[in-house]
Amino acid sequence: MSTEIIEFIYLICIILFIAGLKRLSRPDTARSGNLLAALGMGLAIAVTLVYPVESSSNNYAWIAAGMALGSVIGLVVAKKVKMTAMPEMVSLFNGLGGACAMFISLVEFNNYPAGTSLLNGQIFAALFALFIGSVSFTGSLIAYGKLQGFLRDSLVIPFPKVVNLLLLLGFFGLSGWFLMQPGIDFSIVLILLAVSLVYGITFVTPIGGGDMPVVISLLNAFTGIGAAAAGLIYGNQVMIVGGILVGASGTILTVMMCNAMNRSLFNVIIGGFSSSGAASGDGREAVVKEATLSDTAILLKYSEKVIFVPGYGLALAQAQHACNELAKLLEAEGVEVKFAIHPVAGRMPGHMNVLLAEADVSYDNLLELEAANKEFPTTDVVVVIGANDVINPAANEDPSSPIFGMPILEVERARNVIVMKRSMSPGYAGIENQLFFGEKTKMLFGDAKKSLKNLVDEVPES
Amino acid sequence: MNEIVAFISENLTTMYILVLAVYLGMEVISKVPTVLHTPLMSGANAISGVVIVGAIILIRSAEPGDLFVLILGFLGVMLATINIVGGFAVTDRMMGMFKKKKKPEQA
Numbered sequence: 001m002s003t004e005i006i007e008f009i010y011l012i013c014i015i016l017f018i019a020g021l022k023r024l025s026r027p028d029t030a031r032s033g034n035l036l037a038a039l040g041m042g043l044a045i046a047v048t049l050v051y052p053v054e055s056s057s058n059n060y061a062w063i064a065a066g067m068a069l070g071s072v073i074g075l076v077v078a079k080k081v082k083m084t085a086m087p088e089m090v091s092l093f094n095g096l097g098g099a100c101a102m103f104i105s106l107v108e109f110n111n112y113p114a115g116t117s118l119l120n121g122q123i124f125a126a127l128f129a130l131f132i133g134s135v136s137f138t139g140s141l142i143a144y145g146k147l148q149g150f151l152r153d154s155l156v157i158p159f160p161k162v163v164n165l166l167l168l169l170g171f172f173g174l175s176g177w178f179l180m181q182p183g184i185d186f187s188i189v190l191i192l193l194a195v196s197l198v199y200g201i202t203f204v205t206p207i208g209g210g211d212m213p214v215v216i217s218l219l220n221a222f223t224g225i226g227a228a229a230a231g232l233i234y235g236n237q238v239m240i241v242g243g244i245l246v247g248a249s250g251t252i253l254t255v256m257m258c259n260a261m262n263r264s265l266f267n268v269i270i271g272g273f274s275s276s277g278a279a280s281g282d283g284r285e286a287v288v289k290e291a292t293l294s295d296t297a298i299l300l301k302y303s304e305k306v307i308f309v310p311g312y313g314l315a316l317a318q319a320q321h322a323c324n325e326l327a328k329l330l331e332a333e334g335v336e337v338k339f340a341i342h343p344v345a346g347r348m349p350g351h352m353n354v355l356l357a358e359a360d361v362s363y364d365n366l367l368e369l370e371a372a373n374k375e376f377p378t379t380d381v382v383v384v385i386g387a388n389d390v391i392n393p394a395a396n397e398d399p400s401s402p403i404f405g406m407p408i409l410e411v412e413r414a415r416n417v418i419v420m421k422r423s424m425s426p427g428y429a430g431i432e433n434q435l436f437f438g439e440k441t442k443m444l445f446g447d448a449k450k451s452l453k454n455l456v457d458e459v460p461e462s
Numbered sequence: 463m464n465e466i467v468a469f470i471s472e473n474l475t476t477m478y479i480l481v482l483a484v485y486l487g488m489e490v491i492s493k494v495p496t497v498l499h500t501p502l503m504s505g506a507n508a509i510s511g512v513v514i515v516g517a518i519i520l521i522r523s524a525e526p527g528d529l530f531v532l533i534l535g536f537l538g539v540m541l542a543t544i545n546i547v548g549g550f551a552v553t554d555r556m557m558g559m560f561k562k563k564k565k566p567e568q569a
Contacts, residue, residue, distance in 0.1 A: 017509055018490060024505045024553075025494040031557035034505050038550040041512065048518045057526045059535075063518055066536045070543025077544070078551035083559075086552070090504050093549050096541035097510045103538040104516045107531050121469035220507050227513035232476070234519055240476065241483045242512035248487025249506050253499060260496070343496045350499035357559040368496065 002052070009047045010238040016040025017242050021249060027363075044238045083358045084315040087347040088147035091140045091216045094223050098136025101226035102193070105130040108233050109189045118179045125232035127175055130189070131196045132226035136219050138200030143212050143219065146204075147347060160206035167199040207268065213348040214257045214268050221250025253349075260343035260407070288424065291442035293451070296418055297458035300326075303380035305336040307372065309409055310352055311345055313386010313421065319449035320359035323385060326456050327361065333459070338365050340372035340382075340409050342390035372409055379414040386420065386448050392433045417441045420448050501556045508549025514542035 017040045023033025081089045105126040112123070145151035157163055171192060178188045207215055224246025231239025258265050300306055308327065314320060327337045339361060345352040353366065367375060376382065384391055394401035395408045411417050417440050424436070435441055444451055494502055517538030524531040
């Protein structure tokens with residue numbers, strides 16, 4: 001096939017990507033959007049396989065082996081992964097894409113003809129792809145580890161800001177020196193690779209687990225930019241445009257997530273939550289009232305309106321199904337049941353919606369932040385399940401609190417608040433929550449799933 | 463410096479495309495309800511697997527005995543395929559859950 005026809009088919013692929021992304025952003029067309037984008041990807045791969053290249057040895061066996069192995073692994077993982085583990089899954093997939101960009105640029109340096117000046121766009125693009133791809137790769141792995149729980153937040157890098165700055169300066173300084181050389185010195189490429197890989201680790205490690213969604217989204221954008229940079233090496237339009245589309249949309253998504261938490265991206269990356277600003281009790285008598293199961297069951301059964309506020313604790317306890325069971329039971333008793341979803345509930349914006357959808361919770365019963373805040377004053381009982389920072393009144397009241405200004409679900413406006421929690425430990429942000437000591441609040445301690453199941457048994461008997 | 467200027471003039475069209483693609487990417491996404499952020503991130507992530515195109519070109523233009531390129535290319539193709547296949551499959555699985563919900567209400 002001639003190059004022109006293939007370039008034209010690449011254009012069709014790009015149109016499919018754009019249409020796919022557009023449709024992905026509306027609930028009723030999202031699934032078809034995903035299929036369109038997948039179709040575009042299939043087409044792009046297919047024509048690349050017949051793209052005229054100089055060498056006649058196509059090495060198709062290597063490509064077939066890689067694609068076969070990758071497809072099997074990808075399909076199995078996609079089928080097996082639990083919905084609660086979705087953020088870490090995206091993070092892992094994303095890291096692999098970054099690794100691919102990294103490999104491409106390594107080969108590009110290796111193949112670069114000797115005796116040609118290094119000061120040209122191809123080498124710039126390759127350096128960029130090497131850096132971004134590597135950072136995205138190790139950064140995503142760290143994010144994955146943090147979300148999976150085998151990397152703890154207590155793992156500290158001494159003087160992270162200094163270390164990161166030094167690594168960045170080191171990379172750029174060495175890159176500059178590298179470009180001044182008469183030819184490619186592959187050992188410098190390897191040092192640059194090592195610096196980038198280490199930077200990915202030191203960049204993500206100091207950021208708290210609670211901020212991982214933002215980081216994953218950012219790394220997702222990185223991988224897109226890495227793909228575009230790799231595309232610049234070959235002058236390949238579908239890689240350039242596809243990568244940039246992901247880079248731009250990923251950046252926007254990252255900013256939206258930061259807005260939902262009322263923090264700037266800079267603050268997330270550089271600052272992290274400092275525990276020094278944590279709100280201490282302001283002299284009020286801090287007494288926690290504990291609720292019993294039967295109290296809670298009666299309270300719920302004889303309410304007119306109940307709103308559930310699910311948080312990551314619900315996901316951790318795999319309690320979304322038990323929660324829906326309780327909701328159905330209460331509805332059968334004539335109680336109006338709704339779910340209030342904070343934009344950053346779960347570990348990723350929209351993550352909670354996916355979890356509740358998995359548990360068959362009706363789409364209509366989900367309230368977004370503003371709608372929920374309007375309904376709380378007329379609500380009899382709010383049941384908070386494993387959420388903490390998103391309902392912390394300090395965000396409205398205490399300017400010294402690190403989360404001050406973040407929009408929260410104002411559950412304290414409801415008549416009663418039941419908080420299901422494992423213990424009194426503070427939330428991900430490590431901030432004390434005055435809501436738990438409030439007059440209307442009662443705590444139901446224990447595993448969320450167990451408590452919900454017990455309530456399902458208890459309610460009919462009340 | 464001259465090489466850079468030459469590169470710019472040769473690739474001016476590419477730069478136009480870059481700028482427009484950035485704008486397009488931001489516009490396409492700007493009105494997404496939070497409900498769809500997770501599936502969207504996962505779908506966009508699958509699209510970033512387009513980097514596979516580079517890995518394929520790289521393997522195809524390699525000498526049959528050049529194991530360094532072939533092995534790195536193979537790894538690139540495999541990892542990017544996981545990214546693509548896994549990403550799209552998992553997004554479809556998520557969307558399937560939303561769809562199940564909407565049907566009975568429409569009927």
